[in-house]
Amino acid sequence: MSATHASPTLAFQVFGCRLNQAEAEGWQSALAAEGYTILSNQSADVLCVHSCAVTEPAVKEVTRFLKRQRHRFPKQAIILSGCAATLVGDLPIDLRIPHDVKATWLPRVRAFLSTHISAPSAGHPTPAAHRTRASLIVQDGCDHFCAYCIVPHLRGKPVSEPAEALLKRAERLFAEGYREIVLTGCHLALYQDPTHGFDFIELLRRLCDVPGEGRFRIGSLEPCILDDAALIRLIASSGERICRFLHYPMQTADDTLLRAMFRRYTQADLRKVLDCVCTELPHCGLSADWIAGLPGETAEAAEATAHFIASYPFTGAHVFPYSKREGTPAATFPNQVPPQEILQRAKRLRDVAHAQQLRQLQLQIGRPLNVIPEQSDGAFRKGWSSERFRCRLPASYPRGQCVTVIPKALEGDTLIIPN
Numbered sequence: 001m002s003a004t005h006a007s008p009t010l011a012f013q014v015f016g017c018r019l020n021q022a023e024a025e026g027w028q029s030a031l032a033a034e035g036y037t038i039l040s041n042q043s044a045d046v047l048c049v050h051s052c053a054v055t056e057p058a059v060k061e062v063t064r065f066l067k068r069q070r071h072r073f074p075k076q077a078i079i080l081s082g083c084a085a086t087l088v089g090d091l092p093i094d095l096r097i098p099h100d101v102k103a104t105w106l107p108r109v110r111a112f113l114s115t116h117i118s119a120p121s122a123g124h125p126t127p128a129a130h131r132t133r134a135s136l137i138v139q140d141g142c143d144h145f146c147a148y149c150i151v152p153h154l155r156g157k158p159v160s161e162p163a164e165a166l167l168k169r170a171e172r173l174f175a176e177g178y179r180e181i182v183l184t185g186c187h188l189a190l191y192q193d194p195t196h197g198f199d200f201i202e203l204l205r206r207l208c209d210v211p212g213e214g215r216f217r218i219g220s221l222e223p224c225i226l227d228d229a230a231l232i233r234l235i236a237s238s239g240e241r242i243c244r245f246l247h248y249p250m251q252t253a254d255d256t257l258l259r260a261m262f263r264r265y266t267q268a269d270l271r272k273v274l275d276c277v278c279t280e281l282p283h284c285g286l287s288a289d290w291i292a293g294l295p296g297e298t299a300e301a302a303e304a305t306a307h308f309i310a311s312y313p314f315t316g317a318h319v320f321p322y323s324k325r326e327g328t329p330a331a332t333f334p335n336q337v338p339p340q341e342i343l344q345r346a347k348r349l350r351d352v353a354h355a356q357q358l359r360q361l362q363l364q365i366g367r368p369l370n371v372i373p374e375q376s377d378g379a380f381r382k383g384w385s386s387e388r389f390r391c392r393l394p395a396s397y398p399r400g401q402c403v404t405v406i407p408k409a410l411e412g413d414t415l416i417i418p419n
C-alpha cells in the first residue's frame with residue numbers, strides 16, 4: 001500500500017444502478033466527515049469499489065477493472081462491496097463486503113482502515129459544495145423474482161426506511177444546500193413504512209411538506225404495482241415539488257413475454273398508465289428500461305415493442321441486450337435468442353427510442369422549463385429541468401438556484417438556453 005500521502009486517501013469507483021451510487025455517496029460522505037481524504041482519481045491508498053452484477057457484461061467489466069487496477073497500483077488496498085462482492089468469488093481484492101452485511105459497511109471499513117493505514121487527522125463535515133443533487137435511499141431489496149433478474153437473490157427481501165427518519169434526512173439535505181433529492185430504491189413501489197404501513201405515495205405526500213427549498217425526483221418506479229393514476233395526479237398537483245418525470249422499467253411490451261418473465265402487467269396495463277401520464281402530466285419527462293432479446297422473443301414481439309416505444313412521447317430510454325444470469329429461470333429457458341440477433345434488436349430499439357427522444361426535445365423549444373443550474377465549465381453551466389431534460393445555460397445563472405428558462409435551440413440532446 002502506498003505511504004506517500006500524509007493522511008490516508010480513499011477513492012470510490014461505482015458500477016451499476018442509481019441505488020449503488022446512492023449507497024456509495026452515503027459512505028463517502030461519512031468517511032469524509034471523519035477526516036479521510038477522498039480523491040477523485042483511482043491512485044488512492046484505498047479504493048472502495050461498489051459493484052454491479054446484474055448482467056454478465058457487468059460482471060466482466062468489474063472483474064476487468066479490478067485486475068487492471070491491481071496491475072497499475074499493486075500496493076493499493078481494494079475493498080469490494082455490492083452485487084459482484086456477493087456473487088463472484090476469486091477476485092484480486094483485500095476486503096469483501098457482500099450485501100448481507102452491507103449494513104455494517106462503515107464499521108468494517110473503519111476497522112480495515114485502522115489496521116492498514118493511519119487514522120484520519122481530524123473530522124470535518126462534508127459541505128454540499130459543488131453538488132446540487134443528493135440521493136435518499138428509501139428502500140432496498142425485492143421479492144418479485146422476475147424470470148431474468150438476479151437482483152432478489154443478491155439484495156434480498158424488501159426492507160423500507162422509516163418515513164420519520166426519511167423526512168428528517170430530507171430536511172437536513174435541503175438545509176445543507178442540496179436542491180434536488182432523488183428518491184432511490186431497489187423497487188420503490190414496494191416501499192412500506194415499517195411503523196404505520198403506508199405506501200410510497202403517502203411517503204411522497206409527506207415529503208412534499210418537508211421544510212426547505214428544493215424538489216424531489218422519483219427514481220425508477222415499477223409500473224402497475226401502486227395506484228399509478230393517484231401517483232401521477234400527486235405529481236401534477238405538487239407544483240413541481242415532485243419533478244415532472246417518470247421512469248418505468250417496462251422491459252417489453254409483448255404480453256407473451258411479460259407473462260413468461262413473471263412481470264405483473266400486460267401491455268394494456270402499460271397503455272393505461274401511459275395514457276394517464278399523457279392526460280394528467282402533459283410534456284413530462286418519460287423514460288423507460290427495455291430488454292432486447294428476452295428468451296422466447298420473436299421478431300414480431302421485438303417489433304411490437306419498437307412500435308410501442310414510437311407510439312408514446314418517451315423522452316429517454318435505457319435499452320439492455322438480454323444476458324443470461326445463472327441461477328435465474330430465464331437462463332434455463334430453451335428458446336434463447338442468438339447473441340447477434342439480440343444486439344441487432346437492441347440497436348433497433350435504441351434507434352427508435354432516440355428518434356422519439358429528439359422529437360420530444362424539439363417540442364420543448366419555446367416552452368418554459370424549471371432548471372437547476374449546476375457547476376460551470378467556464379462560459380456555460382449544465383443543468384437539469386424538472387422533466388430531466390439536459391440544458392446548457394450561460395454561466396451567469398447562479399448555481400443551485402432553480403430558474404425558469406425558455407430553450408431556444410437543441411444541440412444533440414441538450415436544450416440551449418440563451419443569455
Ligand code: SF4
Binds near residue numbers: 146
Ligand atoms: S421487480 Fe423484477 S426486475 Fe425489478 S428488481 Fe425485482 S425481480 Fe428484478
